[in-house]
Amino acid sequence: MSKVYATAAEAIADVEDGAVIMFGGFGSAGSPTNLILALAEKGTKNITAISNNIGLGDRLDVLCQNKQIRKFIGSFPIRATSQRPDLLYQAYLAGEVEIEVVPQGTMAERIRAGGAGIGGFYTPTGVGTRVAEGKEERILDGVRHLLEFPLKADFAFVKAYRADTVGNLVYRMSTRNFNPIMATAARITIVDVEEIVEPGELDPEAIATPGIYVNRIVKGPKHDLHGFE
Amino acid sequence: MTSMGLSRELMAVRVARELQDGMVVNLGIGIPTLVSDFIPAGVTVTFQAENGILGYGATTANEDEIDWDLINAGGQPVTLLPGASFFHSADSFCMIRGAHVDLTVLGALQVSEKGDLANWMVPARGIGSIGGAMDLAVGARRVIIAMEHTTKTGEPRIVKACSYPLTAVGAVDFIVTNLAAIQVTPAGLVLKELAYGVSPEYVQSLTEPVLISAPDLREMDL
Numbered sequence: 001m002s003k004v005y006a007t008a009a010e011a012i013a014d015v016e017d018g019a020v021i022m023f024g025g026f027g028s029a030g031s032p033t034n035l036i037l038a039l040a041e042k043g044t045k046n047i048t049a050i051s052n053n054i055g056l057g058d059r060l061d062v063l064c065q066n067k068q069i070r071k072f073i074g075s076f077p078i079r080a081t082s083q084r085p086d087l088l089y090q091a092y093l094a095g096e097v098e099i100e101v102v103p104q105g106t107m108a109e110r111i112r113a114g115g116a117g118i119g120g121f122y123t124p125t126g127v128g129t130r131v132a133e134g135k136e137e138r139i140l141d142g143v144r145h146l147l148e149f150p151l152k153a154d155f156a157f158v159k160a161y162r163a164d165t166v167g168n169l170v171y172r173m174s175t176r177n178f179n180p181i182m183a184t185a186a187r188i189t190i191v192d193v194e195e196i197v198e199p200g201e202l203d204p205e206a207i208a209t210p211g212i213y214v215n216r217i218v219k220g221p222k223h224d225l226h227g228f229e
Numbered sequence: 230m231t232s233m234g235l236s237r238e239l240m241a242v243r244v245a246r247e248l249q250d251g252m253v254v255n256l257g258i259g260i261p262t263l264v265s266d267f268i269p270a271g272v273t274v275t276f277q278a279e280n281g282i283l284g285y286g287a288t289t290a291n292e293d294e295i296d297w298d299l300i301n302a303g304g305q306p307v308t309l310l311p312g313a314s315f316f317h318s319a320d321s322f323c324m325i326r327g328a329h330v331d332l333t334v335l336g337a338l339q340v341s342e343k344g345d346l347a348n349w350m351v352p353a354r355g356i357g358s359i360g361g362a363m364d365l366a367v368g369a370r371r372v373i374i375a376m377e378h379t380t381k382t383g384e385p386r387i388v389k390a391c392s393y394p395l396t397a398v399g400a401v402d403f404i405v406t407n408l409a410a411i412q413v414t415p416a417g418l419v420l421k422e423l424a425y426g427v428s429p430e431y432v433q434s435l436t437e438p439v440l441i442s443a444p445d446l447r448e449m450d451l
Binding site: 101104123 | 278279280281282296297298299300301302303304305306309315316317318319321322325326345354355356357358359360361362363364367368394395396397398
């Protein structure tokens with residue numbers, strides 16, 4: 001069964017209303033823009049979006065604009081200053097979306113745990129802050145820790161540089177970020193890549209995501225996005 | 230507001246004096262980002278960016294050099310130094326939370342006399358962005374805060390207890406402001422250095438908790 005899809009629209013065709021979706025990327029780097037734009041086109045509603053950021057150089061703001069997101073889980077949901085319209089923040093103030101703010105390292109580890117079959121873990125991050133509210137606290141080796149639970153998703157939308165047809169992925173520079181861990185933590189992982197090659201053409205030593213985690217691959221154009229702009 | 234004290238750049242110069250040869254350093258957004266421009270001669274440090282880079286170089290505005298696949302955690306295009314490596318976010322926070330990062334420099338809204346840090350949320354906005362700050366504050370071996378001594382309206386940012394939502398409890402080791410350098414100790418806040426032309430009384434008047442004067446209190450050497 002081939003993992004290669006002809007279009008982003010076909011690759012995401014079964015993403016139904018209410019889906020929990022992880023989106024890779026940090027700012028614009030490593031954001032699966034072709035899949036995001038296809039999702040905007042498809043019009044899937046009531047999405048729970050898990051992403052480091054939104055509208056911070058990436059195009060997830062389009063999903064906000066279309067009111068497709070019901071809940072956002074991430075470390076950087078709103079900008080520090082409002083120099084430009086912050087669509088998620090406006091939707092939050094209007095009561096249209098729920099936001100869960102997660103420390104970035106806790107978010108990464110929750111996703112890692114979700115992919116690795118770990119039921120939960122204790123971290124010192126967030127102790128004594130609002131993040132600790134409602135969470136079990138435990139002193140381990142003399143240090144206060146919080147119990148955190150895994151994050152999993154129905155779909156992971158991942159951006160890679162190159163893929164082979166069996167789903168092995170290579171990333172480019174700082175585009176790696178959340179992509180490899182999100183690829184492990186979803187029922188179906190869909191990858192937006194710049195180039196697809198035959199098995200054997202990628203250096204096995206350089207593969208950052210082994211194909212076992214990848215269900216669908218679609219080649220798409222690279223977008224001219226600039227960091228956090 | 231007074232124009233007395235250090236510019237943002239001079240605050241970065243003072244923070245950079247804390248860099249020691251061989252350190253791995255993570256810089257926050259704002260004044261901390263400027264620290265990389267003022268590394269003392271003879272000191273080599275490795276910068277870690279939580280989005281997955283160890284060993285990035287200068288930020289670049291040179292169109293020929295810019296590659297938007299290579300940005301630091303502030304979203305700026307950067308260059309790479311020999312020996313650099315890339316990794317994913319869970320590995321990045323293994324470095325940070327696992328105390329493999331020697332030093333982080335962060336901005337702040339408030340710091341308490343016990344070293345509590347508040348830097349992620351202005352209460353009036355109702356929500357904020359944590360980013361990597363909570364993990365960095367808890368995990369880095371040393372935490373330096375670089376911030377203006379007061380708010381724009383002249384209210385102290387160094388307070389007895391933070392009124393803004395906390396980032397971490399008892400995490401801050403050292404504070405550099407436009408007026409002073411202050412060490413957080415179990416006994417309280419120790420005033421170590423003063424910016425040129427600034428008196429201890431003036432710093433105290435803009436600081437909520439009582440400052441302990443260091444025996445060797447001196448003018449900041451920049």
